[in-house]
Amino acid sequence: MSARDIAGTTLINHWQRGVPVYREPVVTPTLRVLAVVAVIGLGLAVARLFSPLSPFSGMNDAYAWGIWKTFNVMTLTALGSGPLALGLASWVLDREKLHVVMRTALASGFLFYAAGLIALGIDVGRPWNFYNALLPWRWNAHSAMLEVAICMPVYCAIFLAFENIPMVLERFYYTGSGKTKATLLRLAPTFRRIYPFMITGAYVLPLMHQSSLGGLLLLAGDKINPLWQSPMLPLLYLVAACVCGLGFVIFLLCIACLRYSRPLDVDVLAELGTLLSWACFGFVFLQVADLAVRGKLGAAVRFDEMSVLLLIQIALVLVPGIVLRNRVARETPRTLLNMSILACLGGMLYRFIPATIAFHPAPNATYFPSVPELLMSIGYIALATLAFGVAVKYFAVLPGEREDWNYMFRRKGRARQVAVRTQ
Amino acid sequence: MIAQMNRRQALLGMVGIGGMVAAAVTAGAEEHPAHPVAAPDAVAMLYDNTICTGCKACMPACNEANGLPADTLLSGGLWDMPSDLNSKTKNIIKLYEEPDSSAFCFVKRQCMHCLDPACVTGCPFGALEKSRWGAVTWNSSLCIGCRYCEVGCPFDVPKFEWNKWNPKVVKCEFCYDRLNKDEQPACTAVCPTGAVIFGTRTDLLAKAKERIASSPGKYFENRVYGEHEAGGTQVLYLSKVAFNKIGLPKLGSASLGHYATKVSSVIYKWFSGPVLAACFLGSLIRKNWNRHDSERPEREKATGLRDQL
Numbered sequence: 001m002s003a004r005d006i007a008g009t010t011l012i013n014h015w016q017r018g019v020p021v022y023r024e025p026v027v028t029p030t031l032r033v034l035a036v037v038a039v040i041g042l043g044l045a046v047a048r049l050f051s052p053l054s055p056f057s058g059m060n061d062a063y064a065w066g067i068w069k070t071f072n073v074m075t076l077t078a079l080g081s082g083p084l085a086l087g088l089a090s091w092v093l094d095r096e097k098l099h100v101v102m103r104t105a106l107a108s109g110f111l112f113y114a115a116g117l118i119a120l121g122i123d124v125g126r127p128w129n130f131y132n133a134l135l136p137w138r139w140n141a142h143s144a145m146l147e148v149a150i151c152m153p154v155y156c157a158i159f160l161a162f163e164n165i166p167m168v169l170e171r172f173y174y175t176g177s178g179k180t181k182a183t184l185l186r187l188a189p190t191f192r193r194i195y196p197f198m199i200t201g202a203y204v205l206p207l208m209h210q211s212s213l214g215g216l217l218l219l220a221g222d223k224i225n226p227l228w229q230s231p232m233l234p235l236l237y238l239v240a241a242c243v244c245g246l247g248f249v250i251f252l253l254c255i256a257c258l259r260y261s262r263p264l265d266v267d268v269l270a271e272l273g274t275l276l277s278w279a280c281f282g283f284v285f286l287q288v289a290d291l292a293v294r295g296k297l298g299a300a301v302r303f304d305e306m307s308v309l310l311l312i313q314i315a316l317v318l319v320p321g322i323v324l325r326n327r328v329a330r331e332t333p334r335t336l337l338n339m340s341i342l343a344c345l346g347g348m349l350y351r352f353i354p355a356t357i358a359f360h361p362a363p364n365a366t367y368f369p370s371v372p373e374l375l376m377s378i379g380y381i382a383l384a385t386l387a388f389g390v391a392v393k394y395f396a397v398l399p400g401e402r403e404d405w406n407y408m409f410r411r412k413g414r415a416r417q418v419a420v421r422t423q
Numbered sequence: 424m425i426a427q428m429n430r431r432q433a434l435l436g437m438v439g440i441g442g443m444v445a446a447a448v449t450a451g452a453e454e455h456p457a458h459p460v461a462a463p464d465a466v467a468m469l470y471d472n473t474i475c476t477g478c479k480a481c482m483p484a485c486n487e488a489n490g491l492p493a494d495t496l497l498s499g500g501l502w503d504m505p506s507d508l509n510s511k512t513k514n515i516i517k518l519y520e521e522p523d524s525s526a527f528c529f530v531k532r533q534c535m536h537c538l539d540p541a542c543v544t545g546c547p548f549g550a551l552e553k554s555r556w557g558a559v560t561w562n563s564s565l566c567i568g569c570r571y572c573e574v575g576c577p578f579d580v581p582k583f584e585w586n587k588w589n590p591k592v593v594k595c596e597f598c599y600d601r602l603n604k605d606e607q608p609a610c611t612a613v614c615p616t617g618a619v620i621f622g623t624r625t626d627l628l629a630k631a632k633e634r635i636a637s638s639p640g641k642y643f644e645n646r647v648y649g650e651h652e653a654g655g656t657q658v659l660y661l662s663k664v665a666f667n668k669i670g671l672p673k674l675g676s677a678s679l680g681h682y683a684t685k686v687s688s689v690i691y692k693w694f695s696g697p698v699l700a701a702c703f704l705g706s707l708i709r710k711n712w713n714r715h716d717s718e719r720p721e722r723e724k725a726t727g728l729r730d731q732l
Contacts (some may be wrong), residue, residue, distance in 0.1 A: 017731050054585040061509070061582045064573035092704055094711045103731075125568020125583065125590040132548040132565055139548065141691065142455065142684045145571045146547035166732035173729075195732065196712040200705040204697050218683035219545045219575040222674065231686060362579050396731065405728060 015100045015265035018167065019400030020409060024260065026393045034386040041379010044372050045122045053125060056372045063359070063367030067377050070355040072119035074213050076381070077152075078237075078351050079344060080112025081245030082252075083160060084206040088242075089275055091199055097271050100399045104256070105249045106163050107397045111384035113156040119380050120152075144215035151209035159202035166191075167395045174409050210241040217354050225358035227299060227310050232290040233354065239283045240347040243317060246276040247343035254337040256398050263401065266331045273330035273339070280321030280343055284314055287350075306358060313353065316346030455680035455688070459538040459654050465557040466597065467624035468611055469631055470531045471661040472669070473641065475618035477516055477529040481610035485514035485533075488598055488609035508532055510582045513595040514610050519669045528662070530669035531619055533610070534559055534580045534595035535649060536657035537678070542572035542581055544680035551581075551592070557624075557657050558597035566592060577653055577674055597657075624657055631661055654678025 048056045059066040082105030090098040121127060132138045133150050140146055169191075173184045214237025217224055230236070250272050257264050291297050300310055320339035329335045369377070392398050394409075482503060486493065493503035494511040505512040514533040521527065536559050542551045543559060550566035553559055561581075568590055572581040584590035598608035606612065611621035620627065631647045639645060641663065648660035652674045660671060667673050690696035719730045 016726075017728065050588070052584075052586050052588050052590065057585075059585070061573055061585075062579065064570035064583060088704075091708045091711055094707075096715070099715075123569075125570070126563075126566050127568070129548070129550075129565060129567045132567070138565060140544075140546055142680070142688060143545050143547045143571075144683070144687065145545055145569055147691075149547050149567070149569070170729075170731065192716065192732075196709050197705070199712075200701050200708050203704055203708075204701045207700060208697055212687075215683070215687055216545075216571070216574075219541050219571070219679055221541070221575075221577055221679045221682065222672070223574075223577070231682070234687070361574075402726060402728065 013265060013267060014263040014401055015268055015399035016402040017100060017400070017405065018103045018396030018398065019404045020394060020396050021260045021392045021398060022404075022409070024393065026390060028389075031386060031389055034382045034389070037382035038379050038386055041376045041382060044376045044379065045118065048122050048376070053123075056370070056376070058368055058370035058373055060365070060367060062361040062365030064361075065355060066123075066367065066373055067356075067369045068119040068123040068373070070352060072377055072380055073116040073152075074355055075348050075352045076112050077116050077210070077213070078241045078244035078347055079248040080109040080116070081206060081210060081241035082106075082249040083109040083163060083245070084203060084210070085242040085245035085275075085279070086249060087163075087199060087203050092203070095271060095275075097268050100265075101249060101253060101268060101272070103167055103395075103397045104253055104399065105245070106160070107167070107391050107395070108248070108252055108384075108388055109245070110156065110160045110164050111387050111391075113152065113160060115380040115384040117153055117156055118383075119377065122376065144212045144219070147212040148209050148216065151205050151212070155202070155205040155209065159198060159205055162198045163202055167397060171395055171409060206241070207238065211235060211238040213237050213351075214354075220359065220361075223359055223361045224354050225306050225360065226294075227291070227296055227306055228354040228358045230290050230294060232286065236283070236286055236290070237351060239279065239286060240350045243276070243279045243283050243343050244347035244351070246272060246279055247320070247340040247347065250276065250336060250340035251344060253399070254333055254340070256392065260392075260398065262398065264333050265399065266333070268399075269333065269336055270327070270330040273324045273336050276340065276343055277321045277324035277330075280317045280324075280346075283347070283350075284318045284321060287314065309349075309353060309357065313346055313349040316342050316349060318346075320346075455539055455544060455678060455684050457654065457677040457681040458651075459678055461538055461624045461655065461657070462557060463623075463625065465538075465624040465657055466602065466621065467536075467627045467657045467659055468533075468608070468619055468621055469627040469659045469661070470619045471631075471634065472528045472530055472618070473661065473663050474616050475516070475529045475531065476616055477518060478615065479516045480613050480615060481514055481531065481619065482512075482516060484609040484613040485595075486512075488601060489513055489596075491593075508580060508582060510584045510586075510591075510593045512582075513593060517670065519664065521664070526664075528664055528669065530660075530662070530671070531610070532578075532580075532670065533658065534597070535578050535653075536595075536597055537653055538655040538657065539653075539678035539680045541575035541577060541653070541679040541683075544683060545571040545575040547571070554599060556597070556602055558599045558602060559594070560596045560599050561592050561594065563591060568592075575679065577672060577679060624659075627659055631659055634661060651676040654681065 044056065053059065057066050086098055086102055086105045089095045090102060169184055172180055211234035214233035217229070217233050218231070221229065250269065253269065254264070291300050300307055320343040323329050323335065323339050329339070485491070486503065491513065492511050494505040494509060495501060495503065497506060498504035505515055508515055514531065517530050517532060519528050519530060536557055538557070540551070540553065540559050543553055547569065548565040548567065550562045551559060551572055552562065570583055572592060573583060581592050581594045583592055601608060607621040611619050614620070622630070628647060628650060635642050635645050635647070643662050643665055648662065648666045648671050649656040649658055654677060660666065662669060723730050
């Protein structure tokens with residue numbers, strides 16, 4: 001009997017705690033393919049460290065930012081904003097149900113951010129000068145780029161990493177020697193004492209840099225199509241991050257449970273669906289209100305290229321918002337999966353368009369990523385995906401049933417039964 | 424409980440110190456008014472394309488003064504022949520021909536040295552800065568090569584050395600070294616016709632307006648480009664053809680730095696926005712956390728498993 005049954009609820013709760021994927025081998029054909037793609041990308045990235053940017057990228061002086069910044073960082077960290085969106089929902093809005101899926105968001109978010117930061121590190125032309133970040137008197141406090149350049153690595157390396165530590169320590173606890181266990185037990189209270197402070201930081205920092213990513217584009221002024229150039233860009237980027245973060249967690253949970261034959265928890269998924277629908281409504285409301293206030297509604301329905309793009313993007317966010325208002329839809333995993341994909345695409349499009357498709361820096365200027373540029377971009381994504389695929393096998397990332405806990409924690413690739421107290 | 428209070432006080436103390444550091448940082452930085460006022464000693468260039476003969480004497484002079492190589496791509500390796508501003512060219516004379524007539528004119532392009540430059544506003548570590556006399560200069564030891572200056576600049580001026588492992592941001596720096604030696608920029612010094620002249624911004628603006636007043640109708644819109652564009656620039660233009668035809672974009676009169684920072688400068692003033700957000704979120708998180716944590720033994724007892732974070 002689960003805890004929820006004891007509490008008197010009628011629904012059977014399938015997701016009770018994080019459980020590693022233990023029946024599957026760690027190395028699968030998919031993993032091998034991902035590894036090849038990641039090695040190609042990272043190999044090129046290492047080569048780039050010894051070379052100018054030009055042979056590796058199609059960027060030019062007009063389009064000075066390519067897909068490494070506009071896609072790997074500006075777009076994909078939105079998908080990696082699950083820890084922010086779910087964290088706010090579970091710890092600030094006190095949606096207790098969502099604690100069980102936090103780890104899925106945390107692990108994927110950390111990997112998206114880490115992959116984005118690698119992309120950023122390879123993209124900057126003079127990385128050796130980055131030590132200036134440690135010298136606050138050299139900071140240009142008005143620069144959105146400064147905010148992003150400092151806030152993002154700090155968030156990923158300190159706060160997001162801290163949030164991911166429990167699942168790593170937990171593995172050490174259950175697989176380690178008696179001495180390891182004793183040490184970890186001794187450290188646990190301290191960890192729990194600083195935890196609420198650290199997660200506060202872990203929500204304030206992404207609020208800052210996810211909005212600053214939109215703030216970056218303000219300075220580009222008239223180079224960005226007026227449908228997108230708006231003083232509201234920072235706020236819209238932030239809300240889009242929440243849409244993408246929630247959408248991606250739903251997507252990932254559905255896909256992972258399908259892949260690893262785990263039962264779904266309709267209760268938790270429906271809760272996520274509710275939140276996603278509100279986030280979608282919030283986003284569309286803000287975007288349309290912004291267009292209206294700036295007097296651009298006419299341009300938005302002119303049905304030229306940019307207007308059609310905008311309408312597609314709005315529809316992609318609005319449809320999941322409307323559909324997920326329906327309880328039956330929320331509780332149908334297939335619908336939920338489809339709607340989460342739409343929401344992710346819509347949010348990603350919003351984050352991608354102003355810096356790329358709607359960005360017209362100069363007449364006659366063109367940009368399309370070169371082959372090595374694309375391979376590197378895909379390589380970083382493959383690396384993150386691969387790391388997630390491995391992480392779910394070694395750590396209790398994905399939510400599962402409590403009964404499965406007995407068989408968890410493999411050693412050297414083999415599932416291993418750990419004797420734990422059961423009820 | 425006492426220990427907890429101490430920790431909380433310690434944290435608040437840390438927040439306070441952080442806030443003070445942030446305040447010191449923000450207080451030291453310049454503000455971004457919509458319509459910045461030029462300093463009295465601000466230098467300027469005035470370029471008048473009714474005088475320019477297109478002799479291009481300013482181009483080799485610029486290359487020599489700045490130690491730039493000749494851009495020989497289009498001339499088959501023979502002589503300097505850039506097609507636009509690029510990482511080897513800080514100054515260029517371009518020809519504009521009217522499509523349906525034989526009329527033509529020249530335009531000189533280089534950094535506009537905005538009064539509130541977008542590149543300086545965006546530059547994370549102040550590699551680009553508004554130096555003495557208002558010259559916008561670049562410092563190699565502060566630049567991380569993020570190229571935000573290129574994204575921000577409304578005049579497409581900063582260029583990046585895509586083909587160098589140690590890339591520089593190349594742009595006109597108003598011959599800052601020469602200014603420091605009490606010399607005028609190489610281009611104005613060498614110009615044989617006086618099409619581009621050097622002086623203080625106040626003087627040159629007055630001179631430009633005199634020229635307009637003395638021959639009304641000669642100049643496009645009877646106005647000086649750069650007086651108000653993007654908050655005002657220190658390079659001023661008089662042109663007989665429309666400014667946008669010769670590559671000078673139509674821009675609003677407010678500085679981009681003002682547009683980009685008017686909200687964020689309030690939110691981040693003394694770091695108050697993030698601190699307030701942390702206090703607000705933190706209090707709710709702490710409340711929920713305390714409840715969640717106090718229920719932990721109960722949960723662990725019910726399930727027989729250690730609670731997961």
